[in-house]
Amino acid sequence: MGPAVNRQSQAAVLFLLGAALLHAGTTDLYLRYVKAGLRPLLLASGVILIVTALATAWYEHRRTKTKREQEQQEREQQERPQQKQEQGQQTADAGAPAAPEHAAPEPAHAAHAHPEPRVSWLLILPLLALILVAPPALGSYSATRTGTALQEPLAYPALPATDPLPLSVVDYAGRAVYDHGRTLTGREVRLTGFVALDHDGTPYLVRMALNCCAADAQPVKVGLTGHIPPVLQPDTWLTITGAYTPRTTHDPVNNGPIPFIEVTAATPAPTPRDPYDESWNN
Amino acid sequence: MAITRAAPHEEGARRDRPQAAPAPPARPDEPGRLTSPLVLTMLLLLMVLLQSPIRRALSAPVMQSWTTVFVAVVVQALPFLVLGVLLSAAIAVYVPPSFFARALPSRPGLAVPVAGVAGALLPGCECASVPVAGALVRRGVTPAAALAFLLSAPAINPIVLTATAVAFPRNPEMVLARFVASLLVACAMGWLWQRLGRTDWLRLPAHAPHEGETKGAAFWDSVRHDVMHAGGFLVLGAMAAATLKAVAPESWLRTAAENPAVAVLTLAVLAVVLSICSEADAFVAASLTQFSLTARLAFLVVGPMIDLKLFAMQAGTFGRGFALRFAPATFALAIVSAVLTGWVLL
Numbered sequence: 350m351g352p353a354v355n356r357q358s359q360a361a362v363l364f365l366l367g368a369a370l371l372h373a374g375t376t377d378l379y380l381r382y383v384k385a386g387l388r389p390l391l392l393a394s395g396v397i398l399i400v401t402a403l404a405t406a407w408y409e410h411r412r413t414k415t416k417r418e419q420e421q422q423e424r425e426q427q428e429r430p431q432q433k434q435e436q437g438q439q440t441a442d443a444g445a446p447a448a449p450e451h452a453a454p455e456p457a458h459a460a461h462a463h464p465e466p467r468v469s470w471l472l473i474l475p476l477l478a479l480i481l482v483a484p485p486a487l488g489s490y491s492a493t494r495t496g497t498a499l500q501e502p503l504a505y506p507a508l509p510a511t512d513p514l515p516l517s518v519v520d521y522a523g524r525a526v527y528d529h530g531r532t533l534t535g536r537e538v539r540l541t542g543f544v545a546l547d548h549d550g551t552p553y554l555v556r557m558a559l560n561c562c563a564a565d566a567q568p569v570k571v572g573l574t575g576h577i578p579p580v581l582q583p584d585t586w587l588t589i590t591g592a593y594t595p596r597t598t599h600d601p602v603n604n605g606p607i608p609f610i611e612v613t614a615a616t617p618a619p620t621p622r623d624p625y626d627e628s629w630n631n
Numbered sequence: 632m633a634i635t636r637a638a639p640h641e642e643g644a645r646r647d648r649p650q651a652a653p654a655p656p657a658r659p660d661e662p663g664r665l666t667s668p669l670v671l672t673m674l675l676l677l678m679v680l681l682q683s684p685i686r687r688a689l690s691a692p693v694m695q696s697w698t699t700v701f702v703a704v705v706v707q708a709l710p711f712l713v714l715g716v717l718l719s720a721a722i723a724v725y726v727p728p729s730f731f732a733r734a735l736p737s738r739p740g741l742a743v744p745v746a747g748v749a750g751a752l753l754p755g756c757e758c759a760s761v762p763v764a765g766a767l768v769r770r771g772v773t774p775a776a777a778l779a780f781l782l783s784a785p786a787i788n789p790i791v792l793t794a795t796a797v798a799f800p801r802n803p804e805m806v807l808a809r810f811v812a813s814l815l816v817a818c819a820m821g822w823l824w825q826r827l828g829r830t831d832w833l834r835l836p837a838h839a840p841h842e843g844e845t846k847g848a849a850f851w852d853s854v855r856h857d858v859m860h861a862g863g864f865l866v867l868g869a870m871a872a873a874t875l876k877a878v879a880p881e882s883w884l885r886t887a888a889e890n891p892a893v894a895v896l897t898l899a900v901l902a903v904v905l906s907i908c909s910e911a912d913a914f915v916a917a918s919l920t921q922f923s924l925t926a927r928l929a930f931l932v933v934g935p936m937i938d939l940k941l942f943a944m945q946a947g948t949f950g951r952g953f954a955l956r957f958a959p960a961t962f963a964l965a966i967v968s969a970v971l972t973g974w975v976l977l
Contacts, residue, residue, distance in 0.1 A: 358667040359859050366709075366862075373706065382703035390710035397713050401858065404851035468863035468947065473671075475705040475866060477678050482689055484699040490692035500917065503800060560798075560914035563703035564876060565907050567915075603885060603921065629914060 360405040362472050367398030369479045380623045381486040383562045486624035487566050489545035489583035492555045496603025498567030501527045513537040513590055518556035519569045519626050525608035533593035541588045541618055544581050552581050554589055559625035572598055572609040588618040697877040704869035707908060708758045712861055715759025719766035720853035724846055728771040739773045743821030746776035747814055750783030757785035757909050757935050762857045765948040769835055779821030785909040785935035786813035798913035804976055812932045812972035816965045834950030864947040868940025872906035894926040899966050902934035909935035925973030932969040937961045
């Protein structure tokens with residue numbers, strides 16, 4: 350894979366890694382990968398990595414400097430006995446005490462002999478992925494491969510009287526499936542999510558629900574019926590206005606319940622700041 | 632940045648070290664030899680130049696989903712890894728070995744459960760506990776106790792137990808079952824190590840003994856070493872987890888859930904393969920509604936103790952010979968403990 354990673358390279362990798370974490374944490378980039386609550390920890394660890402890089406570079410600088418000075422001394426001492434022999438016998442024994450003096454620091458240097466394993470090179474991969482590629486949040490590919498993760502809500506709090514009523518995909522699906530739409534009938538609701546198409550072409554409006562990071566993200570799906578736009582591109586974000594319909598189906602992946610919504614209007618929407626639904630965190 | 636500065640000096644000095652003092656003046660580097668700062672600079676330049684072909688290659692949905700999960704696992708785990716590394720460096724540099732001699736019972740048989748319960752004090756996920764356990768062993772704590780701590784800390788700390796309670800609002804007994812089963816495995820593994828373990832299986836990377844250095848230098852040296860070391864293995868584990876998440880179809884799970892024994896085994900294997908952070912695994916377990924509670928308990932007990940990412944990190948910290956023996960034993964014991972606890976409590 351390459352030579353062992355030496356300290357200068359380690360300082361560089363640590364610095365870049367810390368900078369990448371800070372970059373992700375200070376922009377909304379981190380929301381594509383982890384929950385919003387992780388931000389303070391992310392920023393703190395970015396700072397610590399940068400401090401570690403600077404400390405490594407500084408101590409390494411000092412270490413090479415003292416080593417250079419030692420070598421200078423050794424060279425002088427190697428030269429000195431010759432001079433002393435030439436000078437005469439009365440000063441010849443003065444060079445003797447110097448030998449143990451400069452032999453003593455050697456074990457401390459030998460302690461730094463272990464090189465880092467080559468596996469450390471792998472730390473460059475997430476760095477490149479985060480800075481150069483910055484992959485998007487999980488979308489329709491994961492959503493169609495994973496079953497709906499809808500769970501029965503604990504309660505159905507009263508909804509505000511605004512019209513149309515903005516709701517999250519997760520909230521709508523929970524009320525529609527487990528409360529049989531009691532709080533939804535006669536209301537015009539508005540949902541935002543991305544489009545995913547099933548194998549048989551059934552269009553879903555999906556929001557990925559996230560607990561900690563994208564590795565545990567699971568989709569919650571709502572089927573679309575009624576005035577669906579003629580062309581639906583997977584992964585496009587839509588804001589749907591519609592009404593509750595009692596129709597439900599089962600997810601072909603895990604047999605989970607999927608409610609439907611009777612669409613009256615669908616408009617393209619920008620990708621939200623936080624593409625995931627984090628309501629399960631609270 | 633100090634990418635290119637003073638590199639030949641370091642490389643040359645390292646090869647000189649085994650020789651007796653006084654060292655000869657630093658040799659000039661062999662011509663054409665690749666030094667790591669050079670490779671790093673070339674690699675980064677190449678990547679920036681090849682940016683658009685790489686992006687195009689990664690634009691397929693499978694690759695995109697793989698990259699997202701990979702970055703997510705690393706970004707999510709790094710803060711906890713850094714936390715654990717800081718703690719382990721502090722233990723290694725500022726806590727004298729005599730402290731642990733006084734804090735833990737001198738009989739190893741008693742030290743194991745004490746260390747297991749002490750795991751509740753480390754609030755974090757499993758990435759933090761590996762470097763801390765390594766530092767404990769290096770600080771003279773008996774390996775059996777340190778291993779009990781390693782296994783219990785990510786499973787029974789208050790953050791994880793609270794997350795479990797939130798994820799299973801209708802089954803509060805799940806929290807108790809998780810605590811009991813995890814502590815059981817941790818203690819059993821500690822005692823097992825005490826009876827059967829051999830010290831030559833443990834190969835801790837020789838840390839600098841920190842003599843003739845200031846405490847600050849030793850502290851930052853330990854932080855740098857552990858982040859680079861454990862971080863590399865974390866990336867390896869994240870790659871494995873992302874591959875399985877992006878490639879393996881979930882419909883396999885439905886057929887597995889029908890047989891109770893197969894269900895327990897499947898979720899135990901899934902916990903190993905998915906490598907989910909122990910603070911989040913309860914939510915994933917809660918969503919696997921087609922499985923029995925006992926099977927989901929096995930998922931929660933196995934996951935924090937052994938998974939792909941942890942195996943890679945343990946192999947890096949304690950040596951491959953250790954990890955190859957420790958991981959299967961932990962896996963088997965965790966399943967047995969989960970089934971027994973589930974039988975009694977759930």
